[in-house]
Amino acid sequence: MCWCWEGMAGAVQEVMWAAATLVRPAAHVVVVGLDSAGKTTLLLRLRYGHYVNAVPTAGFNTERVVAGGGRWVVWDVGGAERVRPLWRSYTRATDALVFVVDASAGEERVEEARVEMARVCRESGASSLALRRPRPPLLVVANKQDLPAARDPAHLAKALGLPDLPEAQPWAVAPACAVTGEGLEEAMATLKALLDKQRQGHRQ
Template sequence: MGVGRMVEAAHAFMLGLVSFVQTPSHVVLVGLDSSGKTTVLLRLKYGQYVNTLPTVGFNCEKVRAGGAYWMVWDVGGAERVRPLWRPYTRGTDALIFVVDSSSDDERLEEARLELQRLAKQQASQCASLNRPRPPMLILANKQDLPSARDIHSLTKALGLNDLQECQSWTLAAACAVTGEGLDEAMEVLQQLVAKSKKVTKSKNR
């Protein structure tokens, strides 16, 4: 075996070891139907665009993104299955709320209501579990579409500034079809998760 091959094999072994040792953060993808959750999950997993069908039930994959390992749970967003978000998001390390940036006013209002409902649910769940609220990444997906709204307009339409102060959140633009913006968004989320875990640790000391 040449030196190059040996270095490659050692690198692969180390990556495998790190992935085995590092506990991945638990993160749940939520958001309205067709916002692009499963496309995001499969892009993170395979690094390419994969065609999807509406999710019935859930998907789960271990991925590496933004410099960290994640166990990503992807739940259906159709109205009748949204009640399932509650058990999936219980005790999670982080949340990703995916929004179709090209939505019309009515769909954005629906997304705003679901987001506010989720934030409230998290507040009461976390109070009962005596743990801080998990950070939330609001992913402004489908930025490739001509009708996509920018971050500023989405912040307003989704009422993000109305989220309570103790909810740590970030908004990032992305396109799951090309993958643009995804890794950067996951890196910011990872920083928020690390901060939140640090606070929990120091509280428990």
């Protein structure tokens, strides 16, 4: 039964993908974040439309997704400490960044996420400058909003130092729960709006 549902959801995604191809090429998106933040759960929920049990990602996963009014090629890269140096290769020349954070995590874990997120933004900004491309917009997904200790987006934005990012770095925070799917469609719509605004400004 589960297989059939996944097959149907996959078929719907393929039809939507083909239709969207006629409008605009897919945007390349890289999803990063600390281990156990919910990155793969988020990707599979977007792809199949329901919860899929995920195992820790040692390397990467990639899926074609239609969500938030956009068409995306999404790369989900493992978040274990030993894997994080590889993020640089995946985020180079990407169209957009998604940084998934466990909004219910303790202060030390959030601080660790802040440091890693700042590094990703710094490195992607440097590579964009070298390639004469605009900085990829950053969407922080405040995941696990179903948990009692989850921080709201405003609190999390401050804790992650988002207001201190360079002015040239577009960013937004979106609350979500990857397990239930709540907020994910809106999150991707927010990312699309950031990307559209950035592309329009770059053309001008």
